Amino acid sequence: MKLLRAEFHNFRLLRDLELEFSSDPVRKLTVVRAANESGKTTILHGLQWALYGDAALPGKGEGFRLHPIDWEASESKRVPITATVEFELTTYRRTSGTMRETRRRYRIVRSAFEDVDSQVRRSGSTVKLFALNDSGASPIDAPEALINDELPPELREVFFTDGDRALSFIEADVALSTKRERVQRAIRSLLGLGVIDDAIKHVYKSASEVNKKAKQVGSGSELNKIASRLEAMEDTREKLDADLEDAKQQFGAFDEKVEELDRKIEAALQKGDKEKLRKDLDHAKREIKQLDDQLAAANKEHSALFRGRSIATDLLAPVLGRAFEKLEELHEQGKIPNTTIPVLQDRLATEICICGETLKAGDLGGDKRRAHIQKLIDDSQRADEIQEIITDLYYSAKPLQGERDDGSSAWLEEYRKVVERRDGIQALRDEAGRKFRALELQLDSLPDTDIQGLRETRRQYKDQRNRYLSNQSALETQLTGLRREREEREAERDRLLREQKKGARILAELEVTQDVMKVLQTAYKRITNEELQKVSELMNSIFLEMIGADPEQGAIIRRAEISQEFDIIVYGPNDRTLNPDRDLNGASRRALTLAFILALTKVSEVEAPNVIDTPLGMTSGFVKRSILRTAVRESAQLILFLTHDEIAGCEEIIDEAAGVVFTLTNPAHYPRMLVNDPGIRGKVLRCACDHRGECPLCMRHADAQVELEAAS
Amino acid sequence: MADRYFNPFQAIDINVPVVFHEAFTRYCQRSADAVIDQSPFPRMVDLWFLSVCVATRMELEPADIAKYDTRKIIDGSIFGSDPWRVHTMMLIAIGRTGDVQIVSEPRKMMALANGLAVAGLPKVIEMLQEGDAEPIWNLSDAVDTLLRKEKAV
Numbered sequence: 075m076k077l078l079r080a081e082f083h084n085f086r087l088l089r090d091l092e093l094e095f096s097s098d099p100v101r102k103l104t105v106v107r108a109a110n111e112s113g114k115t116t117i118l119h120g121l122q123w124a125l126y127g128d129a130a131l132p133g134k135g136e137g138f139r140l141h142p143i144d145w146e147a148s149e150s151k152r153v154p155i156t157a158t159v160e161f162e163l164t165t166y167r168r169t170s171g172t173m174r175e176t177r178r179r180y181r182i183v184r185s186a187f188e189d190v191d192s193q194v195r196r197s198g199s200t201v202k203l204f205a206l207n208d209s210g211a212s213p214i215d216a217p218e219a220l221i222n223d224e225l226p227p228e229l230r231e232v233f234f235t236d237g238d239r240a241l242s243f244i245e246a247d248v249a250l251s252t253k254r255e256r257v258q259r260a261i262r263s264l265l266g267l268g269v270i271d272d273a274i275k276h277v278y279k280s281a282s283e284v285n286k287k288a289k290q291v292g293s294g295s296e297l298n299k300i301a302s303r304l305e306a307m308e309d310t311r312e313k314l315d316a317d318l319e320d321a322k323q324q325f326g327a328f329d330e331k332v333e334e335l336d337r338k339i340e341a342a343l344q345k346g347d348k349e350k351l352r353k354d355l356d357h358a359k360r361e362i363k364q365l366d367d368q369l370a371a372a373n374k375e376h377s378a379l380f381r382g383r384s385i386a387t388d389l390l391a392p393v394l395g396r397a398f399e400k401l402e403e404l405h406e407q408g409k410i411p412n413t414t415i416p417v418l419q420d421r422l423a424t425e426i427c428i429c430g431e432t433l434k435a436g437d438l439g440g441d442k443r444r445a446h447i448q449k450l451i452d453d454s455q456r457a458d459e460i461q462e463i464i465t466d467l468y469y470s471a472k473p474l475q476g477e478r479d480d481g482s483s484a485w486l487e488e489y490r491k492v493v494e495r496r497d498g499i500q501a502l503r504d505e506a507g508r509k510f511r512a513l514e515l516q517l518d519s520l521p522d523t524d525i526q527g528l529r530e531t532r533r534q535y536k537d538q539r540n541r542y543l544s545n546q547s548a549l550e551t552q553l554t555g556l557r558r559e560r561e562e563r564e565a566e567r568d569r570l571l572r573e574q575k576k577g578a579r580i581l582a583e584l585e586v587t588q589d590v591m592k593v594l595q596t597a598y599k600r601i602t603n604e605e606l607q608k609v610s611e612l613m614n615s616i617f618l619e620m621i622g623a624d625p626e627q628g629a630i631i632r633r634a635e636i637s638q639e640f641d642i643i644v645y646g647p648n649d650r651t652l653n654p655d656r657d658l659n660g661a662s663r664r665a666l667t668l669a670f671i672l673a674l675t676k677v678s679e680v681e682a683p684n685v686i687d688t689p690l691g692m693t694s695g696f697v698k699r700s701i702l703r704t705a706v707r708e709s710a711q712l713i714l715f716l717t718h719d720e721i722a723g724c725e726e727i728i729d730e731a732a733g734v735v736f737t738l739t740n741p742a743h744y745p746r747m748l749v750n751d752p753g754i755r756g757k758v759l760r761c762a763c764d765h766r767g768e769c770p771l772c773m774r775h776a777d778a779q780v781e782l783e784a785a786s
Numbered sequence: 787m788a789d790r791y792f793n794p795f796q797a798i799d800i801n802v803p804v805v806f807h808e809a810f811t812r813y814c815q816r817s818a819d820a821v822i823d824q825s826p827f828p829r830m831v832d833l834w835f836l837s838v839c840v841a842t843r844m845e846l847e848p849a850d851i852a853k854y855d856t857r858k859i860i861d862g863s864i865f866g867s868d869p870w871r872v873h874t875m876m877l878i879a880i881g882r883t884g885d886v887q888i889v890s891e892p893r894k895m896m897a898l899a900n901g902l903a904v905a906g907l908p909k910v911i912e913m914l915q916e917g918d919a920e921p922i923w924n925l926s927d928a929v930d931t932l933l934r935k936e937k938a939v
Contacts, residue, residue, distance in 0.1 A: 273931040373822040376922060379813070381832040383870050388933055390874065393881035400880055463876075465890045471873040483933050489926055639818040 075224045076711045077121070077683050078179065079160040084141050084153050085120045087113045089739070091771055095713055096733025097162060097682075103706050103731040104713040106763055107721060108738040109747065109774070113758040114715035115236060118519035118687050122234050124157035124184045125221050127199055140196065141188045144756045156185040160206070163224060164681060174328050179206040182217055225682060228263030231256075232674050235686045240668050250328045254377055255322060258640040260674055270598045277594060281587040287580050288571060297570040300563050305558050314553050321546040324552050329537035335532040342525045351516060358510040365503040367653050373498045379492060384485040387474050401468045418447050517606045603638065609677045610636040610671075616708060617669035620701045630657065634666060642670060660692030665701050672708040683711040690720040699724055706731045718774070721765045735764035737772045749773040791912030793872055795862035795894035800834060800900060803854035806907050809833070809860055811923060812916055823842075823920035831864045833910065834903050836869060843932065848901025864897070875899050881930055 076097045084089035086619045091113070095104045108114045119131060128135030141153035160181045167174045186616035203217030212460045214220065225233055282305060289301035345350035379385060385395065414748045417428075427443055433439040517529065566582065571577030634644045637716065644652040644666065654663055668689055675682055689705065690698050702724050706712055721728065728735065738757050741752040752759060761771045768774075802810070808922055814827040827833040841848070865872050879888045879895040910925070916923030 376926070377822045377826050377828055379926070380826055380836055381828050385836065386839050386871070386874055386930065388883075389843040389929075390878065393842050394874070394877050395881075396884070397877035397881035400884065400886055404886065460887060460890050463887055466871055467876050467889060470869070471877060474870065474873060474877070486930060486933055489930060493926075637818055641818060 075680075076162045076164075077159065077685070077713065078162055079158075080117070080121060080124070081119070081156075081158040083156040084145075085123070085155055085157055086116045086140060086142060087756075087758045088116055088120060088144055089604050090118075091118070091758055091760060093736075093760070094710070094734055097711065098733040101731060102709065102711050103728065103733065104711075105425075105721070105728055105732050105735040105765055106713070106715045106738060107718065107763070108715060108758075109717055109740070109743065111743070112738045112740040113439050114687050116713065116758075118234055118236060118685060120157045121685060122230060123199075123227060124159040124182055126230060127184065127201065128196075129227070129688060130234075135196075139188070140186065140307065141190060142756055145190055147190050150172035150735035151190055153188045153190055154185065155188060156183065158183045160685075176233075178555050180204065180214070180220070181206055181211060182221070224680075226263045228259055229674070229678075229682075232671050233261055233682050233684060235668075235671055235684065235689070249389075252326045253642075254640045255326055257636065257670075259643060260638075261609060261640065262536065262602065267598060267601065270594055270601075274591065274594050277587055277591045278308065278312075281584065281591070284580060284583045284587060285567075285647045288567060288577075288584070290573055291571070291576050291580060295570075297567065297574065300567045300570065304560065304563050304567060307556060307563070311553070311556055311560075314549055314556065318546065318549040318553065321542045325539055325542040325546060328535050328542060331535045332532060332539060335528055335535060339525060339528045339532065342522070342528060348520065348522075348525075349546055351513065352391060355510075355513050355517070358506060358513055361506045362503070362510060363653075365499055365506055368499045369496070371651075372492065373501055376492045376496060379485065379488055380490070383474070384483075384488055386390060388483045388485045394474060398471075403469060404464060418451050422447060442466065605677060606636055606638070606640070609673045612673035612677060613642075613666075613669045616672055617664070617666050620669060620704050621697060622700060631662065634668075634669070642666065642732070661694070661697045662703075664692060664695070668701060668705060672705060675710070676708055681710045683713055684709045685713040685715075688717065688720065689714055690716065690724070693720075695723065698725060702727050716765075725765055732765070737761050737763040737767075739772045743774075747774050749775060792869060793863070793866045795865050795872065795896055798862040798896045799858045800831075800860040800862065800896070800903075801851070801856035802834070802859045802900075803851070803856050803904060803908075805854070806911075807857065807859065808905075809907065809911050809914075810880050813911075822890075826914070826922040826925055829908070831868075831871075834860060836864045836898050837903040837906035837910045838875075838878070839906070840932070841902040842882070844906070844909065846902065846905040846909075847905035848898055851897070851901060851904060854904070862893060878902070885932050888907070 078097055079095065080093045082091045092551060093106070096102060106114065106117070122130035123135075123140075131138045131140075140155045145153055149164045158181060160179060162177055162179050165176045167176065181204045182201065183204075184199050184201045187193045187197045202218060203214045204211035205214055221227075285301050285304050287307070289298050290307070291297065340352060343349070343355075357404050358361075368517070373738075422444060425435075425440070427433050427447075431443060432440045434445070434446050443578070468570060486655060487713055510626050517525070520526065568581060571581045571584075611638065618631075621631060630646045632645045632647060632649075634642065636642055642654075642660060644654060645651045646657065652658060654666065658666065668686070671684065671686075675684055684705070686705075690701060693701055705714075706727070737760070739748065739752065739761065741748070741755050741757075744751045750769055750773060759771060761769050763769050763772050797862050810833060813825050814830045814833055814853060815822065815825045827836075865875075875895055876889050879898055880886055913928035914921040914925045917927060919927075
């Protein structure tokens with residue numbers, strides 16, 4: 075899918091706005107230049123609302139106003155809101171051995187009404203899809219189905235990305251499980267694993283049907299009882315699975331709400347002149363996070379003590395000693411040849427002996443020495459298979475002997491260091507926890523009702539979040555127990571079926587369903603793992619290319635990967651894991667999330683747009699240019715909303731790659747930021763100025779001047 | 787030299803008595819967010835190998851695997867990532883039998899190592915469980931004691 079055009083009416087700031095996007099396969103970049111508060115994020119919401127409806131709005135659209143805030147009730151008490159998106163789909167069809175490419179254009183229109191009296195009330199939106207052709211537009215039924223196929227809603231955040239929100243895949247503020255769930259959801263949707271999911275559900279149903287037959291065979295018997303029990307267990311499993319999915323989603327939703335309230339409390343503290351307390355809290359939180367990371371690393375070091383060489387060599391010292399004595403004996407007896415063959419062969423090739431004498435053929439002394447060396451090589455090569463293994467062992471196992479000869483126990487020394495480190499960090503962590511609790515008490519005693527209200531809501535959300543987490547654990551435990559019991563009952567049922575005359579056929583049917591189930595589950599796992607690997611590798615190469623020009627980060631970042639548990643992990647020297655929050659600068663964090671998004675889109679092989687709001691914030695210089703250049707190369711259609719600052723320094727790349735560039739201006743920025751009065755308020759205006767141009771409408775005061783005025 | 791002997795155990799599976807499977811599940815980390823203090827071993831092979839080492843250190847006799855109902859838990863290819871373990875197992879075989887010829891018989895060496903592992907597993911499980919702290923600390927203290935005691939002797 076490629077986006078061609080969009081049109082908005084009364085969608086917040088976008089009272090009346092039309093946009094075009096580049097669909098040129100070479101100049102595939104569209105740049106929408108807009109200062110902050112000029113409708114960039116609103117366009118991102120508008121595009122998604124058109125395609126996916128209220129579910130794509132913040133908070134699923136609940137309490138989210140769509141009409142312009144300055145709408146005069148005198149104009150009308152009922153505001154019509156419309157968002158239109160035109161897009162192109164390319165399909166491929168094989169005809170007589172050649173691929174035939176067809177492009178079709180579509181228009182999706184979504185509209186809703188909002189009442190503007192006391193409270194915002196929005197009617198359910200209406201959506202229509204039209205196929206466009208030369209003669210006009212033909213309506214198409216079930217527009218959602220087409221959109222779901224082309225731009226799966228689960229991948230919405232991959233195709234439509236808010237530069238800051240994209241960090242949610244790696245940011246540390248949300249729970250690990252929430253980040254993991256986001257990455258996992260994105261990857262699974264990308265692979266279209268819904269089809270296999272449906273097939274698994276279908277096989278479960280078939281197995282239930284066959285189980286019913288088993289019940290009939292053994293009417294009134296033990297077999298009947300077991301089959302009935304299995305039937306009931308299947309119903310329970312379905313319910314538990316659904317409850318578990320719900321608990322996971324609710325946990326994620328409340329986790330995000332807690333995070334949002336943290337930001338609000340921070341903002342309220344800033345406003346309420348509690349800057350010191352806010353800073354102290356912020357500092358305490360960071361300190362706790364850092365110490366928790368250090369503790370986790372120390373725990374890993376402790377665990378590594380049980381997989382390292384030291385514990386083995388120390389424990390095995392007596393027996394290794396005996397083995398080495400044996401090998402040493404053989405060596406002394408000359409049964410272990412020296413590993414000098416390559417050296418000797420090299421000398422023969424260079425025709426100069428180790429002692430400096432010539433080894434030239436034809437020279438009298440040279441020939442003699444050559445013959446001697448050749449004999450040494452031949453003798454060594456005659457060593458039999460066992461000698462070969464022993465020789466290899468003798469030389470390769472030297473490090474194990476070295477550690478033993480050291481006298482002291484290497485493991486005990488490593489263990490002592492780990493204990494010191496763990497205890498030291500734990501003491502600091504306890505202290506940091508005490509400090510944080512004291513600050514929280516200070517916060518509790520603040521008379522500010524806004525802050526207390528927010529904190530109370532946060533407490534409630536956190537309680538809810540924890541309840542869902544606890545529910546999740548309980549459900550997982552129940553499912554494990556159920557699975558085990560089911561396996562036992564199934565084995566018993568199959569045994570009883572074997573004893574029945576009519577049982578053989580039913581048993582065969584059951585075996586088929588079980589085999590199909592196994593195949594599907596293995597396929598599911600395998601596809602996920604293989605594709606995960608592809609996304610991981612591509613993300614790594616894009617990421618490293620993006621940050622390659624940054625000497626500061628280049629020195630500490632070695633690689634990034636997505637683990638089997640769907641965690642995005644960055645590694646530093648010696649495979650040390652880096653904390654994206656602490657060890658990566660803003661530019662690298664942004665590069666990492668963009669690399670993930672671009673890799674996902676690319677691996678999906680879906681031709682889809684990447685619409686990204688402020689992708690270059692917090693970046694500068696070479697890294698900024700590198701991010702832009704790589705993003706243009708990796709995306710099928712790239713639509714970027716950029717501020718003037720983000721564009722600075724990247725003009726030449728945009729000259730080269732952009733097919734469409736235009737500028738949006740918010741008239742409310744006059745007179746502080748705009749030079750001329752646009753003579754109109756309350757809606758975003760568009761002009762044709764590109765990233766280098768300026769017109770009376772979009773002309774802005776120089777940044778320095780604006781800052782100076784603001785300061786005075 | 788002798789690249790083909792780099793991992794002679796490549797094609798040999800490690801089968802462990804079913805009675806110990808729960809211990810492997812409990813004490814080995816099965817996901818990235820495992821609680822390390824409760825599950826000290828990064829992989830199953832680490833618990834298995836420590837059992838070999840403990841049995842060797844305590845001079846236990848290898849257990850008779852044939853007496854047990856066993857299941858595969860580890861694939862021999864895992865030693866490819868830790869070549870030093872291959873060497874250690876060869877050295878144990880030489881040290882225990884006094885016969886260097888054994889190095890050309892990977893199955894014999896593995897049978898010896900696995901017999902030692904099965905003999906050592908109850909000891910390691912005891913080390914994990916005996917004490918008032920979490921398994922990682924109990925085990926660490928027990929290994930510490932084992933190494934010091936032998937040194938003092």
